[in-house]
Amino acid sequence: MTQKTRLVLDYITAHQDDLPTPLYLYSESALNEAVRTYRKLFPDNAKLFYSLKANPQPGIVQHLSSLGLGAEITGQGEWDISLAAGISRLLIGGVSKSEQFLTSLCHKNPAAIVIESETEWHRLKKVAHSAERVPILLRINPGKSFGGLNMAGGTQFGLSPEQALSIAQAAASLAHIEFLGLHFYFGSQRLTVAPIIQAIDVVEEIIKIFHQANWHIKIVDIGLGCGVPYLAKDSALDMSALRQQLWLRWQSEIWSSIEIWAEAGRALVASAGYFVARVTERKRLHGKTFVFLDGGLNVHNPGVGLGRFFRSNPVFLFITTAPNDNLESIDIVGNLCTSADCFGQNVEAPRLEQGDLVVIPNAGAYCQTTALWGFNSQALFEEAMLMGDGTLKILQAQHRL
Numbered sequence: 001m002t003q004k005t006r007l008v009l010d011y012i013t014a015h016q017d018d019l020p021t022p023l024y025l026y027s028e029s030a031l032n033e034a035v036r037t038y039r040k041l042f043p044d045n046a047k048l049f050y051s052l053k054a055n056p057q058p059g060i061v062q063h064l065s066s067l068g069l070g071a072e073i074t075g076q077g078e079w080d081i082s083l084a085a086g087i088s089r090l091l092i093g094g095v096s097k098s099e100q101f102l103t104s105l106c107h108k109n110p111a112a113i114v115i116e117s118e119t120e121w122h123r124l125k126k127v128a129h130s131a132e133r134v135p136i137l138l139r140i141n142p143g144k145s146f147g148g149l150n151m152a153g154g155t156q157f158g159l160s161p162e163q164a165l166s167i168a169q170a171a172a173s174l175a176h177i178e179f180l181g182l183h184f185y186f187g188s189q190r191l192t193v194a195p196i197i198q199a200i201d202v203v204e205e206i207i208k209i210f211h212q213a214n215w216h217i218k219i220v221d222i223g224l225g226c227g228v229p230y231l232a233k234d235s236a237l238d239m240s241a242l243r244q245q246l247w248l249r250w251q252s253e254i255w256s257s258i259e260i261w262a263e264a265g266r267a268l269v270a271s272a273g274y275f276v277a278r279v280t281e282r283k284r285l286h287g288k289t290f291v292f293l294d295g296g297l298n299v300h301n302p303g304v305g306l307g308r309f310f311r312s313n314p315v316f317l318f319i320t321t322a323p324n325d326n327l328e329s330i331d332i333v334g335n336l337c338t339s340a341d342c343f344g345q346n347v348e349a350p351r352l353e354q355g356d357l358v359v360i361p362n363a364g365a366y367c368q369t370t371a372l373w374g375f376n377s378q379a380l381f382e383e384a385m386l387m388g389d390g391t392l393k394i395l396q397a398q399h400r401l
């Protein structure tokens with residue numbers, strides 16, 4: 001167990017009876033550490049953007065803003081949260097942007113709008129004339145897929161290199177639109193270095209295609225899609241090996257005149273989050289032991305998008321009033337009327353009683369936003385941050401914004 005997890009567990013144990021649950025508890029020092037680690041992957045002049053889709057909790061966004069991060073947003077809600085947190089460097093991602101949204105962006109001075117499709121491009125052309133200058137990046141889908149959660153070949157995202165070249169050509173003749181460069185995000189939840197580096201190979205090939213067509217690429221935005229070990233069987237991505245491999249790349253000539261922008265969600269916030277739920281009941285039925293929690297898939301969805309979640313257990317930590325070395329095999333379930341509401345099957349756990357706590361680490365990204373908030377109208381979650389000085393800062397829960 002890491003030192004930061006030890007500190008968080010110590011806090012939870014000391015406040016076991018009065019912590020409101022279900023709770024997302026974020027560790028300020030873990031957030032700082034994740035940002036430090038991520039920053040080291042890139043050259044010093046690279047700009048980092050936090051992808052709010054991972055977790056738009058205003059307290060987290062505020063903290064990342066104080067660390068100098070920009071924001072990658074996909075709609076008005078994320079824009080508003082970023083501005084309220086004091087972020088002025090905003091990158092506009094998201095698919096199928098409407099003419100209305102694009103019109104509003106033209107007057108808001110974004111760092112860049114990422115063009116995802118020819119239709120978006122036509123919409124932007126139509127509305128950009130009223131703006132002074134709209135910077136754009138073109139998102140490229142190379143037509144092949146990489147490991148992890150694929151968002152490249154075979155998916156709906158981005159433009160083919162040919163489509164992007166013809167948009168860059170058209171942009172050159174428009175006074176109100178500035179083609180800044182290219183955007184690459186090929187997928188998420190990568191737990192090994194190889195597919196990330198293969199993706200960089202492809203990025204470099206595409207930059208060369210643009211260079212050959214005499215396009216100067218000022219900015220390249222890359223989302224590496226670094227993964228998080230949600231499940232008991234996952235191994236963490238080796239960040240120091242990744243750093244070494246990436247730095248070999250950054251030395252090459254092709255990157256010498258390019259400013260890198262890096263967008264990330266999970267890698268920045270997942271490890272800072274701990275989901276804490278309270279045991280409400282233990283039950284024996286047909287030879288099995290079920291332990292019920294006061295929140296289920298309505299408040300916590302680990303491993304978003306990884307169809308495997310329902311068949312694999314996340315890592316569990318336990319805080320019991322009467323610690324006992326004897327382990328038993330239990331199923332950990334939530335409070336919803338569906339048998340899918342099962343966090344863990346055949347989990348080896350100490351004997352858990354009503355009031356004990358179950359903690360799931362690495363729960364700071366996507367777990368809250370993609371949970372089934374409406375199911376059974378059960379009470380939702382609270383959110384708080386454990387500050388570096390050991391105090392607890394209560395945050396306004398995002399479902400109450």
Ligand SMILES: Cc1ncc(COP(=O)(O)O)c(C=O)c1O
Nearest residue numbers: 051185188189223225264265266
């Ligand atoms: C375009 C884009 N950028 C960034 C992200 C954030 O990804 P991650 O949380 O894997 O860093 C996503 C996630 O879906 C995305 O689609």
